[in-house]
Structures are given as C-alpha cells and as structure tokens.
Amino acid sequence: MAISIDTFFLDPDSQGTLQAQIQQMIAQGILAGRYGKGEKLPSSRKLAMHLGISRITVTLAYTELLSNDYLTSRGRSGYFVSQNAPEPPKFAPQVKRTEAVDWSRAIGQKFTGGSAPTKPVDWQKYKYPFIYGQVDKTLFDHANWRLCALQALGARDFSALTADYYDQDDHQLIEFILRHTLPRRGIVARPEEVLITVGAQNALWLTAQILLTQRRTAAIEDPCYHALRDVLTQSRCHLSPIPVDRDGIQPDLIEDGTDVIFTTPSHQCPTSATMPHARRKQLLRRARDLEAIIVEDDYEFEVSFLGAPMPALKSLDEDGRVIYVGSFSKSIFPGLRLGYLVGSEEFIREARALRASVLRHPPGHIQRTTAYFLSLGHYDALVRKISKVYQKRREIMENAIQEYGLEIAGSGVFGGSSFWMRAPENVNTVELKHALKRNDVLIETGHPYFAASAGIMNYYRLAYSSISEELIPEGVKRIAHEIDQLTRH
Template identity: 50%
Template sequence: MSIPPEIFVIDPRAGLPLQVQLRQQIIAGVLEGRFRPGERLPSSRVLAGHLGVARVTVNLAYAELVATNLLAARGREGTFIAEAVDHPPLAEAASGTPARFDWTRHLDGRHARAQRRDRAGDWRRFRFPFVYGQADPALVDHAAWRQCAVQALGRRDFAALTGDQYGADDPELVEYITRQILPRRGIRARGDEVLLTLGAQNGLWLAAEILLGRGGRCAIEDPCYPGLREILAQTGAEVCPVAVDAQGLPPDALPAGLGAVFTTASHQCPTNSTMPLDRRHALLDRAMQQGFAIIEDDYEFEMSFSGAASPALKAIDRAGAVVYIGSFSKSVFPGLRLGYMVADPAFIAEARALRAMVLRHPPGHVQRTLSYFLSLGHYDAQMNRMRRAYAERRAIMERALAAEGLSLVPGGASGGSSFWLELPEGIDSRDLAQGLRADDVLIEPGPPFFARPDQGARHFRLAYSSIEADLIPEGIRRIAAAIGRAG
C-alpha cells in the first residue's frame, strides 16, 4: 500500500527547515500508527512536486530516516516504512509542536453530559446478552436485503440514488408507508403528512426542536425512553415527569400549561404497559382542551402477543393533535436508521425544512432499497419470522422467570420484546448488572429510565431480541442466583 503525497503539508512560516518538517511528519505518522510497516512513501520526485520544494530536500529527509532504521530504501522499488521499526526519535517528533486551540472556552459540555453511558457497545462478547434493540442475524434476511440493494443500484433508480432531492423523500417508499404500513395501525395519511427520518430518535428530536426549541413546558412518562430525556435536555424546556401506572400515562395527572406530551401508548417504554382505549380518548380530549400536542412514539407496535394491537393514538385523533413517530429499526434491523413521522401537513412542512438544514434527506440508496424490501414482500416475511421467534423466546422467558421466582412489574405482559422486573428491597440493579458481567450476563439497570435515577434502583429490563432461545433459561438462572447472593 502506498502513502499518498497529499498527507504531507509544508509550512514555510513554521520557523523550521523544510526538511525537518517533512521528517517530523513521517515520524509522527509512524508513532500514531497512521503509517504501517511495509507501506511505500511517495517518490522524491512526486512528493517534491506536491510540496513545491527541491527534490534534494525530500531525498535528505528520507536519507536521515533510513539512517535511523525508520525507513528502508529498496533500490528502484522506492522508500518504505521499515518492517522492524526502531524506536523513532521522540524528541524530534515533538519539537516545534504549536500551541493548542482552547476549546474549553467554546464548549459547555451539555450534550456530552446528557448522553447515556450505561449501554454496552461490546454486548456481542457476552454469552447471555439480555439487551434491548439489537438484532439477531438469524432473523434478518440478509440475502433479500442485498438483492434489494443491488436492484436499487440499477439504471431505473439512478435519479433516486444520485440526486439531491432538496428535502424531498423517495415517493415510492412514502407511498408504501401510506398504503401498507400506516393502515395496519388504523392511520390514514397523504404523502404531505409523512416525513422520513433517520430513525425514531431523529423524529423525536425534530418534534422537540419545533415544539420546544425556544423553551416551553412538556410532560414525559416516568420511567421513559432515556434517549428522549437526552433530547429534551438540549431544548431549554421545562420537563415534567409523570409517573405511569399499569395502564401507562394517566391523563388526569398531567399538569397545566403544557406545550407537548410525549407518550409510548402502545408499548410503554420500558414497562410495556398498554394504554387502554378509554384513556387514549381522555388524553386526546385533554389535548384539545389545553392545547398541547401529543408526540406518539409507536416504536414496537408489531410485537403484540395478546390479540390484536390497540389502535394508535393517531388513528383515533380526529383533530390532528398527534405527531406519530414510527421506525423500521426493530422490524428490519437497528443499523438501518430509517423511520417516519406522520402529522398535520403544516407540522410536516416545518419538520421538513428543519431536517433539510441538518441533513437534507436520508440517503437515496437506503430509501430505495427499503422501498424494494417492503414492496417485494421481504418485510412481511421477516416480520412473520421475527414474531414466531419472539413469541417462542417470550414464552421460554416467562416460564424461566416464574421458575426462578423473579418478579415482573404488573401491566407489561401484552407485548414488546422485553420484560420489566422488580428486585427485592435492598438490591440495586446497577450493582446487580455489574456483578453479572462476570457471569457473562448483560442486563439493563433501571435508573437511566427515571427522572430521579434512584427511583429505578430496584428495576431492570430483560430483552430477548438478540439472545438465542436455548440460552434464555441458563441466563435467567444466573440472574436469579446473583439476586440470591445479593439478598
């Protein structure tokens, strides 16, 4: 592999000889691992032409480093990073380092402070990963997705693939969503009522920025999806947590003066409780009386195991107060990062303008690939496969939890791909989770889901989307044993 000449830059104003500057850049490249043993440097002629210096300057710099065994000259082949590099002269690499720009004057750290730190990026190395929202490769139709991706690269789709759509979305994908996906939730919508997003998280951010970006007051469920709390922390809005019960968010507990209410009515996150129909109507009535918008995150409607799924809030919203957010992350695969918003055309137009300022539109190739995946029947086939697998895993986990005497929080047995559990008095789920890592088990402690983290100390979530069915009983046994040791 050859190192491109464009990597090197010479500054005549640096106060150092040009030869020394070049030598330092080569040494730094080796020290930092950017230049690897055996890689070929540009020829002295090419590099001198690129830098606008005499060829002898490059030759002298190379010769000095060959003499220290950092480089190796191979006759007509060229000059290479030595295979066995002696320790390079650190003092020379560090000399002349310029003063660093002081970013602390410009960064207040609010985004980093709001970010979750409890998720395990290395979850695949654990034998019993009861983590939510990750994919099981055995359930994803990789061959079908690849076929659709190749088809989207064809000449027919060249414009959709390559063009800057100026904020517009793939019409074929939008049409499929309006004609096939939304009707399954009882929602009727036109194309101008739909906006594609980079997942549900992006949709929640757009809604929060539009409704609360200049402050205001909103209500969220408690406990709730931690990513929503991260988003709202940036808006400057007053956030009012409202405790959920076995039927989800209670409308009677909402405070006055709200601009927006965020809810996961169909599968409350993380408890999995389902808001009954009369409570949904009560929430819509209150929205009209008090004038607040409702943001409905319907993140996992496909996974219902106790009869037909309840209609979405948006389906019974006759006044247009609901902003509906859906996602393909749980049904196709999480890394797809595609979702959609459904709302009044005026809201969608504003959201489209805001999205255009940030990312213009989701990548055209990804949109068209998903359009094919949906329209050719692969999506429905994969959903059927996932439902069967999840139903089996859920039944196995329910039996294992009952056998080990672990306590489910009431109200969360209707669906979703996880369980919400409660620990005995005196046991902290954070300590439990940390200890279980040594047993090759990953669980999700409860505190990140609560406005006051200590309220979640006795709760934890167990998901089964990414763990094989035959591993579930042993994983539950290890969790129960750890709880027994801690009790």
C-alpha cells in the first residue's frame, strides 16, 4: 500500500537542514507505527513538488535512510519501508502537549456513569454464553441478506443508495411496516405517523427529548431496561419507579402528576412478564385519568413461539395517547440498528425534526436492504426458524433449571429469548458472574435493571439466543455449582 503524500509536511519551527528534517519526519513515522513495513513512499519528484523543495534534497534523505535500513529500494518501483526497519514501541506514543483546559468545568452535562452493564466483545470465545441480544450465526440467513444488499446496490436503487433523504425515510420500508408489520400488532397507521430510527434505543431517546422536561415526571418499570433509565436521567426529568409483578407494571401504583409512562407490556424487560388484556385496559384508563402519554416498547414481539402474541397496547388505544416503539434489531441482527416509532402526526413531526438535527436519517442503503429482506419473505422465514430453535432451547433450559434446582423469577407467556432468574439472597450475582467467567460461562447480572437505590444483587438473566442446545445442560450445571459454592461461604 502506498503512503499518502498528504501525510508529509515540514514544520516551519524545526531546526536543522531540509534533508535532516525529511529524514527525521520519515523515521519518526516508522517508529510511531504510522508507516508500516513494505509500504511505498512517494517518489522523490512528487515529494519534492509537494514540499516545495529541491528533488536532490529528497533523494539525499532517502539515500541516508536507505543506508540506515529504514528504507529499501526496489529498482524502478521506488522506495519502501524496509522489513528490517525498527519496530514501533508497544506502548502508545507520548504526545507532548500542555493540557490547559479544565474539563471538569468545561463539560456542561455528563453522559457517563450510567447503569448500562458492559458485555464482553469476545463473547463467542466462551463455551457457554447465556447472554442476551447477540446474534447466533448458525441461525442468520446471511446468503439472502447478502443478495438483498447487492440488489440495493444496483443501478435501479441508485437514488435510495446515494440520496440525502434529509428528514424522510425509504418509502418501501415504510410501506412494508404499514402493510405487514403493524397490522400483525393490530395497529393501523398512516405514513405521516411512522418514523425510522437507529434502533429502539434511539426511538426512546427521541421520545424522551420531546415529551419530557425538568418539570415533568416519567413513570418507569422497576426493574426496567437500564439504558432507558440512563436516557431519562440525562433528560433531568423526575423519575418514578413503579414495581412490576407477574403481570407487568401496576397501574394503581402510578403516582398522580405523572406525565409519561414507559412500559414493555409484551415482554417486560427484564422479567419477560406479559401484561394481560385486563391490565392493559386498566393502564390505559389510568393514563387517561392522568392525561399522560404511554410509550410502549415492543422490542421482542416477533419471538412469540408459545402462542400468538397479544395485540399491542397501542391497538387498544382510543385516545391517541400511546406511542409505539418497534425494532428489527432483535429479530434480524442487533448490529442492524433499525427501529421505528409510531405515534400521532404531531408527535412524529417533532421526532422527525429532532432526528434530522442529530443524524438526518438512518443510511438509505440499510433501509432499502431491509425493505427487500422483509418484502421478499426472508424475514418471516427467519423469524419462523428462530422461533422453532428458541422453543427447543427453552424446553431444554427449563428442564435443566428444574433438574439443578435453580429458581426462575420470570419467563415470557408467549416466548421470548431469556429467563429472569433469582439466586439465594446471600448470593451476589456480580461475584457469581466473575466466578462463572473463569469457568467459561457468561451470564448477565440483574442489579442494573433495578432502581439505583434498590441494592438488589441476587437476580440474573439467562438467555438462550446465543448458545446451542447441546451445551445448555452443562452450562446450567456449572451455574448451579457456583451458586452452591457461594451459598456455602
């Protein structure tokens, strides 16, 4: 690979001859690792013209570097970084600068320090990964996704690939959502009431920014999706955690003065509880009495293999007070980062304007590729395949949990991809997580899902989306063994 000529420049404050400056510039580039072994340098003529100096000066500098084994010459091909050149240091090079900014004062609002747990990026190296939200490459339809991506790259879709939509979305993707996805949830909407987002989390952020202020109150489930709590904390609104039971959020506990209610009725996050029809009607009545808005996060409705999913909460809404959040990231693959918002035209207009000011729109090629994947039937086939496999894994995991005496605290009525687990009260699942990791097992601790002041440390989540069925029993056995060890201490 050739080294770009734009990376070479002379420092007007440098001391020494031009030849020495060129030698130092190239040597430092090699020592810093910017120029790799075998990479080609610009010709002496081009570099001389670029720097505005004599060609002989560059030639002499190259010759000196050649004699010191920094460079090598290949006949008429030019000069290259030598294979025998000094190795760059393993540590990061120190940049000499004076830090004159007091960042503790310069930063006006902090976004670090949230409750979101970290997940190992090398999770696939572990034999027993019971972690949530990762793709199983044995299930993903890579061949058809690739064909759809190639189709979206064609001349016919040149505009979809290259155009700046500004604040709009791919019309084919919107049409599929309106005609196929939403009707399956009992929802009827118009194009003006749908907005594509960068995943469900982006949809929740947009919603919080539009609906909440420092004077307004948001009711959230306890436990709840930890990233939602972080988003709402950053909005500086008042937070009101509402305990969930086996049927989800409890409407009669929602306080007077609540402005927005965030809920996950289909698969409560993280307990997987499914809100029954009567509770949904009760929640809608409570929201009407409060004149509150409900934000329904339906992140996992496709994974309903134990029975047909209940209609969405929004399908029961007669007042237009429910904003619906959907996602393709859970059912296609998490790296897709594609979701959508459904709400009143007035709300979507504001969400569209806010999205445009931050990121304009999700990439057109991703939207069009997804539209093809959906409309050609590959998506439905993928969901059926995933549901069949998940059902088998769930049965195996449920049997293993029962065999080894572990306790299920929550599981989805219609399916899902995980179990919400409870360890004995004297077991700290953070310690359990670290002990299991040393034993090739990954789990997800439960404390980030609870309100910050709760201090509940004995819950954890076991997902079966990323682990093959033959490994589940041994993995559960190892978890039971470590819990037993911690209980004894």
